[in-house]
Amino acid sequence: MSARVHAVVLDCPDPMALATFYSELSGWPIAYADDEWVTVRAEAGGFGLAFQLAPNHQPPAWPDPNRPQQFHLDFHLPAYEPTQSEVLARGAKLLDDSPTHEDFRVFADPAGHPFCLCLGD
Numbered sequence: 220m221s222a223r224v225h226a227v228v229l230d231c232p233d234p235m236a237l238a239t240f241y242s243e244l245s246g247w248p249i250a251y252a253d254d255e256w257v258t259v260r261a262e263a264g265g266f267g268l269a270f271q272l273a274p275n276h277q278p279p280a281w282p283d284p285n286r287p288q289q290f291h292l293d294f295h296l297p298a299y300e301p302t303q304s305e306v307l308a309r310g311a312k313l314l315d316d317s318p319t320h321e322d323f324r325v326f327a328d329p330a331g332h333p334f335c336l337c338l339g340d
Contacts, residue, residue, distance in 0.1 A: 224266060226258060227292070230273035231330035237270045240309050240329055244294065244302070268292075278331020281314055291325075291333040299324065302336060 231237045238257035242249055250260040250267060260267035280286040296302050303324065307313065310329035323337040 226260075226267040226269040227290075228269040228271050229330070229332055230276050231270050231332075232272070232274060232276045233330070234270035234272050237328060237330050238268075240311070241268050241270075243309060244306060276330065278327070279333060281325065281327070281333045288333040291335060293323070293335045293337050295337050295339040298338070299336060306336070
């Protein structure tokens, strides 16, 4: 059996707003949009992130086990700045920058999904 991953889909209350956030973070353009679904993709036909309308979306409450993160995205970069300041300015929230985690920091996107900025290539 062989299947190619096409996209990771995130439920959210505002697909265009969240797609715009991740488009700006990743540099991937918006490839498709309608009222209930927006996709950002690195290249035509390639892997993408999709955002699906979920009017009653309840975001994870990381690290609360009663509303776990379920999944998260990791973005690698050579240094935290300027990206950290940019994601915060676009509505992300810093969840964890513990000194014990020197190589990653945990954020919530504007819809509450956790993601990490990780030092690396």
